[in-house]
Amino acid sequence: MTTSSSSPEIRYGEKVLQVEPYGAEAVAQADRHGKPRTQFTLWLGSNLTIADFALGFLPISMGMSWAWTIAAVVVGNLLGATVLAACAAMGPTYGTPQLIIGRFTFGRVGGYLPAVLNYLSTIGWFAVNNILGTFGLQVLFPHLAFWQGALILVFIQGLLAVYGHNLIHTYERIMAVVLGVLFLIATVIALSHHQALAAYRGGHGSPWVLFAVMVAASFSYIGSWGPYASDYSRYLRPSTSKARVFGFAFLGSFVASVWLELVGGAVAVLAASQNGNPISDLHQVMGGFGAIATIAIILGGTAADALNLYSNSLSAGAMDIRLPRWSLAVTAGLIGLILSLSGSGAFEQNYENFLLMLGYWIMPWLGVLFTDFYFLKRYRAAESDRRMQRTILWSGLVSFVVGFVVSIPFMSGPLYKGPIASALGGADLSFYISFLVSALLYMVLERTSSSHTALHH
16 A cells, blocks of 8 residues: 555546546545645535434433533534544545555554444444435425335435545535525524523433533534545645644534534424424424425435445445445445335434444544554654555554453443443443543553664664
């Protein structure tokens, strides 16, 4: 794996209606293009979505007050957007997908583990968004069978993923404007019911415990983009400012996620529904504008799922599956369709379970990755090539596993609640524990290894 290419030929450049020729390999210097501001529209458009909107129902269903809901949403997304942006800032340096960058700390074969986990994560998010988008189509077209709606959306999203990077960026720029206008209308209508919103007081649960649960959920959603953030910044030139890439990616993701989650919370209060379908609740609250709001939800789902499907194909490439990227995207689309058809019942419970369990592998992985890139700063091309070709880099893999294992008692999910989380009333601190433990252990192991190497030279 190399991080640059000497070929002057422009194979792809800024062409939009051409199937992207690159898979998990590094982008040639001649094909590098774009500006940091493209990160803003990409992450804004891809986060004005169904999943963000549906997440806003969670604090209301738990009985959180408005003040606590707003605080939790802001804090969770502040942390999550920082993770996403820090990952996006790595793209121009390496010119490779995020999981290939991970080989620098895990080795080629060691990198298979996060690649498999990310493959499963992206498929899961794809199915979640597809289910919600299909609910939206059924609201607009009541006689449409679920399988028909799901198939339509998979075809559209699959087409975007097959064409790849440039078409996705173009689509997200359009969606940032279209969805921004549509959700602005939905926001104005929701706020017109300000008396009903002001009258909402929430339940009587422990506010700090509920706050911790919602922070973890918001953080998990936006932070889960981290393992594929550089997939969409790797075409930027190596000289591109990391700070500008970080800033634009942070703003786009933070603004979109906070906005949509709070709109979702407002709709949950106004609908006061127990039907488990955020889309029909939105349609009900919007009144005569229900169709417009539902269209926004559907388009938002396609904007997010184009990224999920595309990055899924790159995850397969990071496992050294030697098939064309477009064929991997088509395969993942078919798997996602099957999952959508089998997971459409009891949606809210399935979604919450998936969301809260998702981030457990991501944070110890990022703890290792961030320590190497931002603290040890060992990203020179020659050293990157050497380390990426190593079969397994044990310091990274051991730190990842230990960080994950140590965090287990702090986990508080629907399928498992650790003893420390139980003692804290159900608050989930595992994301932060796993990140810190893996980062600190990796720092110690690498510094020890460097000292040992120096003594033997």
